[in-house]
Amino acid sequence: RWAKIAHKNGVPLIVDNTFATPINCRPFEWGADIVTHSTTKYMDGHDATVGGCIVDSGKFDWMAHSEKFPGLCTPDESYHGITYATKFGKEGAFITKCTAQLMRDFGSIQSPMNAYMLNLGLESLPVRVKQHCANGQAVAEFLSQHKNVAWVNYPGLKDNKYYALAQKYMPNGTCGVVSFGVKGGRAAAEKFMKNLKLAMIATHVADARTCVLHPASATHRQLTDEELVACGVGPDMVRFSCGIEATEDIIADLKQALEAI
16 A cells, blocks of 8 residues: 555655564565665664664666656766766665765764674574564463553554554564553553563663563653653553563563562
């Protein structure tokens, strides 16, 4: 749907595929033109490097909509007057500009050591993603039945409004990140966080180690409760990123922390 709308209006569809990873979702097969990833997350998987990547399908016709993309369809005087879309065509215009100009001007490239560590992480990505998804599903099912949990948002649950779409685009699993609300609001959520033993409290997410965040007291602490609700990050919300630890250990940690409320 989104690809058709984008292309009808002469713009590329760009998809952030960080959480699904190429293991679970391949956006090019559904009409996307460009895919981005925060490699800091599942691709690295070990909280070792910071980075990102852009993958260009090479299918979008920039010259067909040249008036919208002067950076690609008019001469670049900083690079020998090259017009990227005519010199490199659909297959190379966008990604060549990224490497020849943006990397040069902004230094958007990993150091050799970071690239090496990322490559190590990529080698185990298929195995890790499978365990992340298994843990995410088990945790979501456990939380949905717990008396101290108000709600659970995970597309692997059959009553989730995105379940059918998740089955279509990601039939082998989505990711290991589960959002849920703790009954009792902010105070109860904060007490839950303090009682966790295995999970690491961090703003980081999608890592081999289970990471948990209470946005209202961390990343979104400058907002009032009313503002938190308005932006969809209520004071009771906890973001729980399942690692690759044993499923029973993660659930045991959740269980004791919830029962301590």
